[in-house]
Amino acid sequence: xxxTEEMETISKRFEQLDVYGxxxxxxxxxxxxxxxxxxxxxxxxxxxxxxALKKPLTKQQKYTKHDSSY
Numbered sequence: 547x548x549x550t551e552e553m554e555t556i557s558k559r560f561e562q563l564d565v566y567g568x569x570x571x572x573x574x575x576x577x578x579x580x581x582x583x584x585x586x587x588x589x590x591x592x593x594x595x596x597x598a599l600k601k602p603l604t605k606q607q608k609y610t611k612h613d614s615s616y
Contacts, residue, residue: 560571576583 556571556575560568563571
């Protein structure tokens with residue numbers, strides 16, 4: 547069992563394709579040749595999806611009683 551005929555056909559088709567077709571075919575061949583490799587990059591760190599960013603409170607914002615001089 548050999549794949550020489552299929553490889554020759556793929557090679558001929560590759561030569562006939564335009565640039566975008568060559569890129570697509572090459573990416574498909576990489577998926578077949580390297581199934582363990584994942585070409586997607588993971589996020590460098592976990593992304594927070596809930597909650598807004600908290601701003602530091604000033605002294606007047608922390609103070610709950612009425613300030614008559616204010």
